[in-house]
Amino acid sequence: MSKRQLIALAGGLVGALVVWLAWPRDKPEVVSARDEQAPAPVAETRRLPPPPRVRAPDAPAAEPYKEEYVTSDGIPIAPPRGEVKGPAHPHPITPQHERLYAETRMIGDLDGAMEARDVPAMRRLLEKYRHEYPEDDQQMQDGYAVVADCFEHGNAQTRAAAERWMTGHNGSTIKRFVTRYCLEPPQ
DSSP states (O other), X not given: OOHHHHHHHHHHHHHHHHHHHHSOOOOOOOOOHHHHHSOOOXXXXXXXXOOOOOOOTTSOOOOOOOTTOBOTXXXXXXXXXXXXXXXXXXXXXXHHHHHHHHHHHHHXXXXXXXXXXXXXXXXXXXXXXXXXXXXXXXXXHHHHHHHHHHHHTOSHHHHHHHHHHHHHOTTOTTHHHHIIIXXXXXX
C-alpha cells in the first residue's frame, strides 16, 4: 500500500469517526433535583396583531354560532369547530362556505389558464375575480395580472413590474408563479 493510499484511508476513517460522533442519538435527558425545583424561564414573545380583514361590500355578515340551533327532531346542530356533546347533526354549509368554495374554484380556473398560458382566459377570469372578490385577502389578483403581462409581452418592462410586485406582496401565494414565469429565464 502506498503512502498516498494510507493517508487517504486514514482521512476516511477520521471523517467517519467525526460523522459517527456528531450523529444525533436518543439519549435520556438527565435532570438534576435542582432543575426540577426551578421553573423554566419563559421566553418573552410578542405577537403582532392580525391584519385587518376587509369584507366585500355585498358579502353577508357572518353570524356568531349559537348553541341553541336545534332541528325539529330536537337534536342540536354541531358547532363549526370543537367538541360535540352528545348526538348532533353535522354543521351546515353556510353562504360564507359557498362563497369560499366558489373563490377556490375560480383560483383553480385561473391556475389552469396560467399553466396553459392562455392569456385571454386569464384576463377574463381575472376580471370576474376582481368583480366578485374585491377584498383580495390573499393578495393574488395583481399577481395574476403581472403573470398575464409577462406571458403577453415578456420584456424588460414586465420584468421590472414583476420585481416591484414581488417586493410589495410578501404574503401572496402567487409569488412562486411570478418568479417562475416572469423572473426566471425561460427553459
